[in-house]
Amino acid sequence: MAVSVVSLGLPVMVSIWTKLIVIRNPVLIVDKCPQEWVGGNGYFTAGAHRTVHGGLHDLLPIVKHPPTKEAIEWIDMAPYTRDDFISDIMRLGNGRPDPVLVKALVDNSRDAIDWLAKHVRVPFSFSFNRQAYDVDGRQKFWGGMVLSVEEGGKGLIAAHQRALQEKGVEIWFDAPAVSLIMDSGRIVGLVVLQGGQKVALETRAVILAAGGYEASPPLREKHLGPGWERAKVRGTPYNTGDSISIAKAVGAKLAGDWEGCHSTAWDANASADAGERELTNQFTKSGYPLGIMVNASGERFVDEGEDYRNYTYAKFGRAILEQPGGFAFQIWDSQVIGHLRKEEYGDGIVEKIFADSIDELAEKLLCKGLVDKPKFLDTVMMFNEAIRHHREEHPGSLWDPAVKDGLSTQSSAAKLGLPKSNWALKLEKPPFLAVKVACGITFTFGGLAIDPESAMVVSDDGGLINGLFCTGEMVGGLFYGNYPGGSGLTGGAVFGRKAGRGAAQIVIESH
Numbered sequence: 001m002a003v004s005v006v007s008l009g010l011p012v013m014v015s016i017w018t019k020l021i022v023i024r025n026p027v028l029i030v031d032k033c034p035q036e037w038v039g040g041n042g043y044f045t046a047g048a049h050r051t052v053h054g055g056l057h058d059l060l061p062i063v064k065h066p067p068t069k070e071a072i073e074w075i076d077m078a079p080y081t082r083d084d085f086i087s088d089i090m091r092l093g094n095g096r097p098d099p100v101l102v103k104a105l106v107d108n109s110r111d112a113i114d115w116l117a118k119h120v121r122v123p124f125s126f127s128f129n130r131q132a133y134d135v136d137g138r139q140k141f142w143g144g145m146v147l148s149v150e151e152g153g154k155g156l157i158a159a160h161q162r163a164l165q166e167k168g169v170e171i172w173f174d175a176p177a178v179s180l181i182m183d184s185g186r187i188v189g190l191v192v193l194q195g196g197q198k199v200a201l202e203t204r205a206v207i208l209a210a211g212g213y214e215a216s217p218p219l220r221e222k223h224l225g226p227g228w229e230r231a232k233v234r235g236t237p238y239n240t241g242d243s244i245s246i247a248k249a250v251g252a253k254l255a256g257d258w259e260g261c262h263s264t265a266w267d268a269n270a271s272a273d274a275g276e277r278e279l280t281n282q283f284t285k286s287g288y289p290l291g292i293m294v295n296a297s298g299e300r301f302v303d304e305g306e307d308y309r310n311y312t313y314a315k316f317g318r319a320i321l322e323q324p325g326g327f328a329f330q331i332w333d334s335q336v337i338g339h340l341r342k343e344e345y346g347d348g349i350v351e352k353i354f355a356d357s358i359d360e361l362a363e364k365l366l367c368k369g370l371v372d373k374p375k376f377l378d379t380v381m382m383f384n385e386a387i388r389h390h391r392e393e394h395p396g397s398l399w400d401p402a403v404k405d406g407l408s409t410q411s412s413a414a415k416l417g418l419p420k421s422n423w424a425l426k427l428e429k430p431p432f433l434a435v436k437v438a439c440g441i442t443f444t445f446g447g448l449a450i451d452p453e454s455a456m457v458v459s460d461d462g463g464l465i466n467g468l469f470c471t472g473e474m475v476g477g478l479f480y481g482n483y484p485g486g487s488g489l490t491g492g493a494v495f496g497r498k499a500g501r502g503a504a505q506i507v508i509e510s511h
């Protein structure tokens with residue numbers, strides 16, 4: 001999304017200095033990026049959408065290619081309730097998210113998904129590859145989030161583009177919004193740059209959906225702290241916080257976690273300033289729950305099995321950034337290598353470092369940035385020892401990546417200072433595999449305060465800025481420190497729909 005100017009039923013007036021151009025379409029989208037970067041961060045996604053649902057049969061009608069009757073018998077998909085979704089956001093945000101905003105997101109999530117399926121014809125699919133494990137022949141979903149989109153973000157943006165085209169919505173690329181025009185406390189226009197010239201668009205309603213400041217190294221350093229200039233941008237390079245400044249200039253109130261962001265384990269060899277449009281989300285490296293992560297000093301630094309991957313991945317990028325040199329190694333043995341997702345760890349996707357012993361692996365990692373080999377060997381040895389003790393105390397326990405299996409490093413005989421709480425298996429069966437990861441920043445959490453009902457932007461004095469709406473990453477107050485995977489796209493759709501309705505209403509009433 002970008003910035004939408006709504007003038008329903010009437011032309012939008014565009015003035016280039018003294019010249020006046022009439023745009024026939026009621027809705028105009030202006031985007032800062034060139035056309036080849038269409039889709040913003042949405043293009044780079046896996047298309048994961050989190051929604052309240054009643055289990056497999058509830059969602060079958062909205063997936064484009066439902067599984068066969070026979071396949072359905074082998075799928076385990078628990079319902080995900082309103083309370084589950086609310087408590088996931090509140091729990092991961094340590095109780096700080098705005099509860100009214102969270103409820104607005106959750107309560108409208110399912111309706112928004114249905115709407116996307118029906119009106120935008122988003123080709124939803126079940127997220128077998130990301131959110132389910134094959135356990136004894138059954139596909140077991142975990143972590144609440146079950147919906148994806150065929151072709152991921154590429155399929156999602158293609159569907160949106162097609163829908164916009166069918167509705168005759170005009171899009172200007174290379175046209176950044178630079179300021180809002182106000183009169184008597186309400187929006188009357190938007191100024192954009194077009195061909196280097198300032199163009200004033202006359203309108204009573206503007207919807208801001210122009211992302212956070214994740215692609216601006218100076219703003220990252222300013223708000224997130226020192227070192228964040230080194231983070232790698234996972235998506236569009238055009239989300240540099242402009243629209244937050246534009247809104248602030250007309251008195252918009254800031255809200256949310258300005259020191260927080262969504263950041264993940266990301267290929268250390270990926271480029272720094274922007275995502276890559278072919279591989280997109282494939283630079284994500286989310287296989288750590290199946291193994292361990294160590295830093296350059298050879299030490300573990302997170303509980304890799306603290307929770308399901310989609311409840312930890314958005315905060316572990318920060319943990320990696322904070323390590324010496326800002327990188328880490330993910331390590332597995334042959335017992336789990338087959339469970340790593342092909343799209344992230346397949347041949348040719350990432351540099352893979354194999355070895356037949358832990359000692360040989362350590363030698364190879366020395367060339368990749370490992371500094372303390374003895375510590376690394378000690379870390380693995382202590383990890384394996386702790387697991388041996390745990391198994392002796394729990395002889396009947398079974399490893400199961402689709403549930404929190406409680407296979408940990410903590411027992412009465414041995415406890416690590418930093419546990420691995422689930423899915424802990426000894427690193428003992430060669431070949432061993434390591435992959436080097438860095439911090440990839442996805443989006444920032446600080447943004448604008450909005451009215452949860454209408455998605456209208458709140459002003460500094462506590463009122464609403466009439467005619468100014470906001471959705472997506474620009475909304476502040478939803479996520480603090482962490483984030484349940486798949487909530488961003490749903491949030492964008494929920495508040496985008498509210499904004500669209502409100503904007504249309506204003507324009508209708510003003511004519």
Ligand SMILES: Cc1cc2nc3c(=O)[nH]c(=O)nc-3n(C[C@H](O)[C@H](O)[C@H](O)COP(=O)(O)OP(=O)(O)OC[C@H]3O[C@@H](n4cnc5c(N)ncnc54)[C@H](O)[C@@H]3O)c2cc1C
Nearest residue numbers: 001032040041042045046048177210235472473486488489
């Ligand atoms: C690699 C990756 C994977 C992700 N995977 C998922 C996932 O599977 N599920 C999920 O829920 N979320 C995911 N996300 C997050 C998701 O992309 C965002 O939540 C969502 O795209 C936010 O939508 P948005 O409209 O706010 O921003 P965007 O989609 O980024 O769109 C912002 C647009 O604004 C434009 N713009 C910026 N400044 C201006 C300006 N001044 N004037 C005009 N236009 C401007 C930009 O060019 C861009 O096109 C992922 C993000 C990344 C980067």
